[in-house]
Structures are given as structure tokens and as C-alpha cells.
Amino acid sequence: MAELASASRPGDPRPGAEGPGPSGARQPKGILIVEDEAELVRALRINLRARQYEVRTAGTGREALAVAASHPPEAIILDLGLPDIDGIEVIIELRRWYHAPIIVLSGRTSPGDKIGALDVGADDYVTKPFAMAELLARLRAALRRDEGDASLSQPRPAVIGQWLVDLGAHQVRRAAADEAGEGETLRLTPTEWRIVEILLRRPGQLVGSAQLLTAVWGPGFQRRTNYLRFHMARLRHKLEDDPARPRHLLTEPGMGYRYQPLAGSGILRPVRLADPIRTGSDRQYE
Ligand code: CA
Secondary structure, eight states: OOTTTTOOOTTOOOOTTOOSOTTOOOOOOEEEEEOSOHHHHHHHHHHHHHTTOEEEEESSHHHHHHHHHHSOOSEEEEOSOOSSSOHHHHHHHHTTTOOSOEEEEESOOOHHHHHHHHHTTOSEEEESSEEHHHHHHHHHHHHHHHHHHHHOSSOOOEEETTEEEETTTTEEEESSOOTTTTTOEEOOOHHHHHHHHHHHTSTTOEEEHHHHHHHHHOTTOTTOHHHHHHHHHHHHHHHOSSTTSOSSEEEETTTEEEEOOOTTSSTTOOOOTTSOOOOSOOOEEO
16 A cells, blocks of 8 residues: 555644754744735735744746645645636645645635535635635634644544444444444455545545555556446445445545545534634725
């Protein structure tokens, strides 16, 4: 199995289990702003720097991909309407390797746009015009979630249908144990375990077919999408209540697969806006 599930996260400032440096000072978190409106870039840069973030900027999608690769940030704030490639394409490209938060900042307000961005791997979506304080709160929330996710060596057991998939214990057992199902466990094959592990470690996130194939079978298998169709069908039959209409192990046609957690347990948790917010003004930024 390739080192996908346990690969270190790009932009991860935590080398191994090391704590803060000798001085106790914390590394500033790097944020990449992808936005083509100069005035907005300026406002974002000033506000983020004032809160001790290290800021890089990119005015086009291609530049964003290059900067993210050369200096992986802890989070990316991304406009969708860019002069060269669409922001959605940028997210898709980034998600091939980048696992830290991506927050979309866009004038597109339709539910379809939002869902589209979240489906390809954005963590949050802020519509313009926006209040700087709200964007900053969402950024903090995304960074906290990311830190929490990365610090857990094993994700909590995930519920799929009537089953509890426990990656730590390497066990699938009945979620709601009643007299009938008490202690019942379900066997997955090693291949099924590998697929489930990769998907469950990225709740709500699209995992591309090529990425999944490489991680499970190794290089050279990127095109064997029939392998995935076969094993995903088996997994759904074992785990989903209605394998024909899966609710958790989802196919994104032509792209890949996604583990959808129960509503409220995944990446779409609402931001707690009760967070202490220090804001100079209530100005809205367009
Ligand atoms: Ca724009």
C-alpha cells in the first residue's frame, strides 16, 4: 500500500511530536490568499498579518497552484472567479495532494455553486460581500478542526448504516447493539479495509479514483477503475442499509469516491460565531 493514508500533511507545521521550539514561540500559520482584486487582497493581507498569520498571495489560479506547492500554507482562502482557471478547478487540482483547509470566498451565491465547491473539497464557503470578522472566525474554526483532525492518531469510529467502523480497533461491529445483534461483527477483506480507511480518514472529501487506486494497489493501477467499482459495490452490500442507494459510501461519477458522514458529524459543522471576535469596524468587503 502506498503511503497515502499516513502521509504527512502538506503545510503541517508539526514535525513529528515536537512541541513549540526552545523559545516556546509558535510558528506563525501560513495563509495563501487567492484573489484577483487588488484592494481585497490588500484588506485581507492587512487583517491576517495583524493576527500574526504569514501571508502569501496569488492573483491567478495557476499562480495559486505554484505557490501552494512551493510554500504549502496551513490554509487557503480562494476566490472562484479568477482570470485564468476557475476556482473549482483550482480546488480539484489542490485536493490531489493538499489536505489542509480551503475556504472559498466568492460572489457566487447559488446553492449549486456552494455545493459544487464543497463537493470537490472546499472546507467552507463565505459569500461576498462579507464581514472580515466572519471570515476570520471561519478561518480560525477551519484551522482548529484541521489541528484536531491531525492530532488524532485514529479517527473516531464512523457509523455506516447499522455498522460502526472502528479503524483503531480494526473492527466493524453493530452500531446499536440490541439483544439480537449484541457483539456482532462484520468481516472486511484487507483490500476493503484499505479502501474504507482512506475514505474515512477524509470525511466529506472527494478522493479521486486514481489516488485511491494508487494508494491501495500501487503505481500503475490508476486506470483500473473497475477494481474500485467491484470493491465499492461489495462494501456497500456489507455496510449500507440500502446498497442501491448508498448514503455514506458515495460515487462521484467520473471523479472518485467520498465517505459522507452522518449529518452534523462531518466537515460541514457550523462555525461557532460566538467565538471572541475583535473587529475594528463592521465594514463589508466586496
Ligand atoms: Ca475574482
